[in-house]
Amino acid sequence: MPHAAPQNSPSARNASALSELAARATDGDVGAMGALLKAVSPWMIRSAQQLLGSSHADLDDVVQQSLIGLVQALPAFRQECSVVHFACRIVVRTAVASRRRAFARADRHDESVDVDSLPRDQELGDGVDAERRRALVRGLLSRLPEEQAETLALRIVLGFSLEEVAEATGVPLNTVRSRVRLAKTALRRRIEADPLLLEALEVES
Amino acid sequence: MTPDLHPEELLDKAAAGSLTQAERTALDAHLRQCPICRFAQEATADFARLPMPELDIDHLVTNALTARASQSFRPRARRVSTLLAAAVALLALGSFAAVGQWTGVLPRLLAVISTPAAKSAKPSRVTLPAAPRVVGPAAEVSTPPAPVTPQVELAPPSSAPIVEPPPPAPARRVKAVKVRHASRVTPATPSGFRSLGLGAVEASAEASRPAWAPPPKAEAPAPRSSPLEVPRASAAEAFSAANQARLEGDRPLAMARYRELLASWPATPEAQQTHATLGRMLLDRGNPSAALEQLDAYLAGGDGTLREEVLSARALALMRLGRVDDEARAWQTLLDHYPGSIHATRARSRLEALSVAR
Numbered sequence: 238m239p240h241a242a243p244q245n246s247p248s249a250r251n252a253s254a255l256s257e258l259a260a261r262a263t264d265g266d267v268g269a270m271g272a273l274l275k276a277v278s279p280w281m282i283r284s285a286q287q288l289l290g291s292s293h294a295d296l297d298d299v300v301q302q303s304l305i306g307l308v309q310a311l312p313a314f315r316q317e318c319s320v321v322h323f324a325c326r327i328v329v330r331t332a333v334a335s336r337r338r339a340f341a342r343a344d345r346h347d348e349s350v351d352v353d354s355l356p357r358d359q360e361l362g363d364g365v366d367a368e369r370r371r372a373l374v375r376g377l378l379s380r381l382p383e384e385q386a387e388t389l390a391l392r393i394v395l396g397f398s399l400e401e402v403a404e405a406t407g408v409p410l411n412t413v414r415s416r417v418r419l420a421k422t423a424l425r426r427r428i429e430a431d432p433l434l435l436e437a438l439e440v441e442s
Numbered sequence: 443m444t445p446d447l448h449p450e451e452l453l454d455k456a457a458a459g460s461l462t463q464a465e466r467t468a469l470d471a472h473l474r475q476c477p478i479c480r481f482a483q484e485a486t487a488d489f490a491r492l493p494m495p496e497l498d499i500d501h502l503v504t505n506a507l508t509a510r511a512s513q514s515f516r517p518r519a520r521r522v523s524t525l526l527a528a529a530v531a532l533l534a535l536g537s538f539a540a541v542g543q544w545t546g547v548l549p550r551l552l553a554v555i556s557t558p559a560a561k562s563a564k565p566s567r568v569t570l571p572a573a574p575r576v577v578g579p580a581a582e583v584s585t586p587p588a589p590v591t592p593q594v595e596l597a598p599p600s601s602a603p604i605v606e607p608p609p610p611a612p613a614r615r616v617k618a619v620k621v622r623h624a625s626r627v628t629p630a631t632p633s634g635f636r637s638l639g640l641g642a643v644e645a646s647a648e649a650s651r652p653a654w655a656p657p658p659k660a661e662a663p664a665p666r667s668s669p670l671e672v673p674r675a676s677a678a679e680a681f682s683a684a685n686q687a688r689l690e691g692d693r694p695l696a697m698a699r700y701r702e703l704l705a706s707w708p709a710t711p712e713a714q715q716t717h718a719t720l721g722r723m724l725l726d727r728g729n730p731s732a733a734l735e736q737l738d739a740y741l742a743g744g745d746g747t748l749r750e751e752v753l754s755a756r757a758l759a760l761m762r763l764g765r766v767d768d769e770a771r772a773w774q775t776l777l778d779h780y781p782g783s784i785h786a787t788r789a790r791s792r793l794e795a796l797s798v799a800r
Contacts, residue, residue: 268780297502304502367488370485417448421479424482
């Protein structure tokens with residue numbers, strides 16, 4: 238059964254309710270833990286899909302692993318960001334690691350085929366250019382240093398603001414600025430290195 | 443291309459719709475000459491337009507709760523790394539033995555160890571005379587340390603210095619997640635998880651026990667006089683094997699293992715969890731009658747961990763069996779106990795439909 242796509246962030250009211258649930262779950266309330274997981278899972282699924290693609294073989298695994306990771310990580314949650322952003326960050330780290338492993342495996346088998354860059358049926362309706370842009374960003378996640386990949390994912394893929402990235406990752410705002418700048422530089426180099434991509438994406442030098 | 447200076451704050455304001463006219467002008471001017479920012483803006487919009495995928499949230503959440511309830515999970519990658527470490531250690535030992543034999547160190551070492559004085563002495567460190575053809579600084583050899591009993595970390599992970607969420611587990615796939623009994627799993631937490639104190643999938647059972655989870659019951663091993671009194675570890679292993687089969691998608695094997703667990707260790711906590719999981723699987727496979735039996739057995743056991751899910755599944759099983767009165771009572775029970783349940787909307791909707799039908 239299809240689920241409604243969640244907004245980028247929960248409303249202030251929902252965020253407060255989720256924080257309460259998180260506090261109760263951390264105190265050992267099993268019911269609250271179940272309710273919390275159900276409440277944040279649409280955001281987590283959405284994030285995993287944006288990072289991996291709708292038809293990625295590891296999509297359900299990454300979501301499952303992230304949910305388990307959230308259960309384990311919750312005692313460490315200090316309410317410095319919203320619960321949803323905390324959960325999304327766990328998805329980002331899980332998904333990026335999954336992409337890196339897949340990239341390493343593909344590298345061992347056939348360098349000429351990047352399975353993740355192939356268009357997905359579900360997404361083709363959105364336009365080939367859009368899918369190319371998504372594939373390019375996702376491809377970069379496997380190649381960038383971990384911190385930059387995480388920042389790129391939160392910033393461009395999930396659409397977090399600079400402040401939200403800083404809160405979710407627990408690093409100073411200037412560090413986030415620096416990571417975004419480096420990630421964009423890598424993005425520029427990636428586009429410049431591929432004339433076909435440059436042309437297809439209509440990016441002019 | 444443009445220099446790597448991008449007005450990130452203005453991009454944030456644009457996304458939030460809070461740009462002033464002057465800021466809008468400045469941002470537009472930048473976007474006109476910066477294809478990377480244009481690209482990033484378009485890409486963010488592309489990602490936001492993706493349709494929501496169809497995943498079974500209830501199933502995923504139940505799995506996560508079950509993993510929590512069983513207090514431990516360890517992916518296959520961990521076992522592989524352990525085996526690799528053991529293989530490397532064996533290779534190193536073999537190399538040492540070969541070099542020792544070749545250089546004459548090993549026979550001398552064995553001779554020293556086999557003397558009565560050496561046998562009576564506490565083994566610690568043996569200094570050997572320099573051998574004539576030893577290559578490298580291998581004159582001093584340590585005897586193998588006495589086996590150390592692995593220590594189970596009983597402190598909850600929240601006591602560790604925790605800074606940020608866990609790095610993604612290096613596990614290959616979640617389908618490889620294996621549920622093990624807490625007392626049998628004592629691997630060291632990988633550095634990434636240890637530093638964060640978050641455990642996630644890689645952590646050992648006890649070390650990764652969340653602070654909010656109740657401590658596991660200490661159980662003394664019982665004699666194997668009857669299947670009901672076997673040590674809990676056996677039931678845990680059976681549960682682990684069944685869970686692994688289920689997570690790997692081999693449902694027939696998983697169901698067979700769950701049934702085997704129920705037959706062999708019916709009085710264990712694992713069996714209690716199994717009633718819920720098996721009930722849900724039977725329901726999903728179109729066998730509501732057998733599912734109902736398992737779900738009722740779970741509810742009769744008194745475990746409340748999965749009670750909300752089980753009540754919902756039980757109502758669905760009754761619906762599929764066409765037992766409308768029982769179904770209505772089941773939905774009502776769910777609403778009475780969990781008015782804020784994620785299933786509440788469905789329960790109310792069904793109750794309304796049933797009242798109209800009757």
